[in-house]
Each structure stands twice: as structure tokens, then as C-alpha cells.
Amino acid sequence: xxxxxxxxALIGACTLISTAQAQTPQNPIVIKxxxxxxxxxxKGKAAEFFKKLAEERTQGRVKVEVxxxxxxxxxxxxxxxxxxxxxxxxxxxxxxxxxxxxxxxEVFDVPYILEDYTALHxxxxxxxxxxxxxxxxxxxxxxxxxxxxxxxxMSANRPIKKPEDxxxxxxxxxxxxxxxxxxxxxxxxxxxxxxxxxxxxLQTGVVDGTENPPSNMYTQKMHEVQKxxxxxxxxxxxxAVIVNKKFWEGLPPDIRGxxxxxxxxxxxxxxxxxxxxxxDAVEAIRASGRTEIYMxxxxxxxxxxxxxxxxxxxVASRIGKQVLDDFYKATER
Ligand code: LMR
Numbered sequence: 001x002x003x004x005x006x007x008x009a010l011i012g013a014c015t016l017i018s019t020a021q022a023q024t025p026q027n028p029i030v031i032k033x034x035x036x037x038x039x040x041x042x043k044g045k046a047a048e049f050f051k052k053l054a055e056e057r058t059q060g061r062v063k064v065e066v067x068x069x070x071x072x073x074x075x076x077x078x079x080x081x082x083x084x085x086x087x088x089x090x091x092x093x094x095x096x097x098x099x100x101x102x103x104x105x106e107v108f109d110v111p112y113i114l115e116d117y118t119a120l121h122x123x124x125x126x127x128x129x130x131x132x133x134x135x136x137x138x139x140x141x142x143x144x145x146x147x148x149x150x151x152x153x154m155s156a157n158r159p160i161k162k163p164e165d166x167x168x169x170x171x172x173x174x175x176x177x178x179x180x181x182x183x184x185x186x187x188x189x190x191x192x193x194x195x196x197x198x199x200x201x202l203q204t205g206v207v208d209g210t211e212n213p214p215s216n217m218y219t220q221k222m223h224e225v226q227k228x229x230x231x232x233x234x235x236x237x238x239x240a241v242i243v244n245k246k247f248w249e250g251l252p253p254d255i256r257g258x259x260x261x262x263x264x265x266x267x268x269x270x271x272x273x274x275x276x277x278x279x280d281a282v283e284a285i286r287a288s289g290r291t292e293i294y295m296x297x298x299x300x301x302x303x304x305x306x307x308x309x310x311x312x313x314x315v316a317s318r319i320g321k322q323v324l325d326d327f328y329k330a331t332e333r
Contacts, residue, residue: 025060029255033089034078036070036195038219042149042277043091043239044068046270053262058255064089070196075175083140088247091147091239095176102135104323105240109178110315111185111308113324114236117275119331120148124238128326133240142248144241144263147270149213150278151233155226155291156209162300163307172198172210174237178315179211182235185311195220202226213237214281215274223291230294231282232304238274241267 031054037043051064067073073081079100081087097105107113114120123129124146133143154160156169166186173179173190183190191207195216201207202225210222216237217223241263248256286293296304316324 028061028063031064031089032087034067034072034087035091039068041215041219042270042274046266049269050266057258074194074196082244085244089243091241093237093239095174099175104319106176106178107319107323109176111182111234111311112305122330126330128330140245141242142245145267147239148274149238152211152235153229154211154232155229157227159228160230163304169208172207181311181314213278215277218281218284223285226291229291
């Protein structure tokens with residue numbers, strides 16, 4: 001009995017010591033934050049901003065290690081790593097939650113469902129966005145917020161002004177069934193591929209084209225291997241910042257509070273710079289002289305919208321009619 005209580009006391013003391021140690025600059029709590037884009041993108045900059053705030057405000061009791069450009073994990077692997085606790089924080093694009101079994105997020109991929117950033121924020125800062133994040137909890141994941149990126153351009157090595165021009169093109173997409181349906185509606189041939197492999201696939205002709213927000217296209221140098229890009233703005237690509245739930249809830253409450261505030265400010269920062277970063281990237285691509293940027297006429301834009309309209313009905317049963325309706329309602333359609 002005496003031995004047992006000694007053991008319990010010892011375990012208790014060790015736990016206290018390790019918690020205390022975990023909160024010193026010598027032995028900090030480490031948050032591995034993995035992502036797949038360049039540092040010079042809205043997500044890349046916001047991840048660094050979060051690191052700075054978190055480390056300064058916890059006075060080194062937390063260390064944030066940011067791994068950009070798929071340096072640690074590629075798209076699919078990083079989701080698994082988060083669930084296993086090998087990384088603690090990610091910001092995957094909303095198109096990448098399907099393979100995790102949360103296909104409702106693919107609503108963000110529905111073509112022309114979000115007109116602009118104003119419509120986007122009605123969803124991401126309102127109940128429709130919160131409802132989606134809550135779906136992650138049973139997977140052991142907490143959604144901390146939405147980080148914007150931008151509206152997508154279509155690119156290829158031949159001009160694509162009208163929807164018909166997509167016919168027969170092999171096009172890289174993210175792992176979203178809605179994006180697959182979108183490309184099929186355009187009679188293109190969608191190919192799912194990790195982000196880190198796209199540049200080479202375009203360069204070697206494994207695929208003919210792709211879709212991206214301009215900031216991703218430019219920072220991955222895809223404009224060097226694509227001759228034409230059309231600013232169709234046909235779809236949105238952005239992120240949810242997610243953490244391993246067990247890890248987050250196990251943090252000392254004072255530290256968690258500081259990190260929550262740092263995340264709130266990092267989200268504001270990200271969402272302030274995203275539009276300008278993408279506008280600047282269009283100009284940078286144009287200035288490079290490598291890719292010809294095409295702005296569709298009003299009539300052409302209407303043709304893209306009409307060609308992609310059937311996708312809404314086609315994917316309704318996959319993502320859920322209610323989820324779609326929540327989006328239509330939030331954006332006042
Ligand atoms: C993609 O795979 O195209 C994007 O999700 C990459 C990113 O994180 O922006």
C-alpha cells in the first residue's frame with residue numbers, strides 16, 4: 001500500500017514536472033504547422049504571422065515550426081499526420097476534406113457558387129461556415145477558422161476563352177468529386193494529383209492544364225509551363241485552419257487562450273492580404289511575358305456560367321441539399 005501511494009505520488013510529480021517543463025522556453029510545446037504552398041502566399045505569410053504572435057506572446061513557451069511547400073508532408077499524407085498527432089496544425093484547401101469523409105466542404109468547389117469575397121465572407125464568418133467546421137470534430141479535428149485565398153483561373157498551353165475550349169484537355173484537379181464533375185461538364189479529363197507534383201506534370205505534359213488562384217500559379221512558377229490563362233473566376237479556393245483536437249484541448253488553458261487570440265489575428269491578417277496578393281499575382285504573371293492572360297467578355301463569362309450550371313444539381317446529393325441551400329441563403333441568391 002505504501003509502495004503504491006509512493007508510485008502514485010511519483011507519477012503525479014512526474015506529470016507536474018513534465019507539464020511545467022513543457023511550458024518553458026527550454027522545453028517548449030511544439031506545434032508543427034505543415035502546408036503545401038510557398039511562403040510568399042497568403043497562407044504562407046499568415047502561417048509565419050501566427051508563428052510570430054504565438055512565440056512572442058507565450059514568451060517562448062510555445063514553438064511553432066512551419067513547414068511550407070510540402071517539405072514535411074504532401075496533401076493526403078498531412079491529413080493522416082494530423083489525425084495521428086505527427087503534426088498539430090494544417091490549413092488544407094477546402095477541396096481536400098472529401099477523402100477524410102467530410103464531403104460537405106466540397107460545396108466551396110461548386111462552380112460560381114460564390115460571386116466574390118463579400119459572398120465568401122457571408123459564408124465563412126456566418127452559421128453556414130460554422131456548421132461545416134463542426135463536422136470535423138468526430139474525426140478528431142477542430143476547425144479554428146477560414147483563411148481566404150482566391151478565385152481560380154483556368155490555364156493550358158492552348159487558348160481557352162470559351163467553355164468549349166476545355167474539351168479533351170487533361171486537367172489537374174484537387175481531390176474533390178465536385179471538381180471532377182466540373183471538369184467533366186466542360187468535357188475535359190480531370191486528373192487528381194498532389195499540389196507538389198503539378199509543376200512537373202505540366203512541364204512534362206502529363207497534364208495539359210490546371211486551375212488555380214493566381215497566387216498559387218505564380219508562386220509555384222506554373223506560368224513558366226503554361227502559355228495561356230483565362231481569368232474565369234469560376235470557382236473559389238481557400239482554407240480551413242485545423243488542429244488535432246486532443247492536442248488542442250490538452251493545452252494549458254492560458255496558453256490555449258493566447259493561441260486562440262493569435263489565430264484570430266492571423267485570420268484577419270490573411271483575409272486582408274489575400275485579394276491583393278492574387279491581384280498582384282495576375283499582374284506578375286502578365287509582366288513575366290510567359291503566360292498570356294485573357295479576361296473573358298461578358299458574353300463569354302455568361303457562357304462559362306451556363307456551361308457549369310448543371311454541376312449544382314449533379315453534386316447536390318453528394319454534398320447535401322441543405323448544405324447547398326445554406327450557401328444560397330447566406331449569399332442571398
Ligand atoms: C492545390 O492543391 O491546388 C491547393 O490546395 C494548394 C493550396 O494549398 O493552396
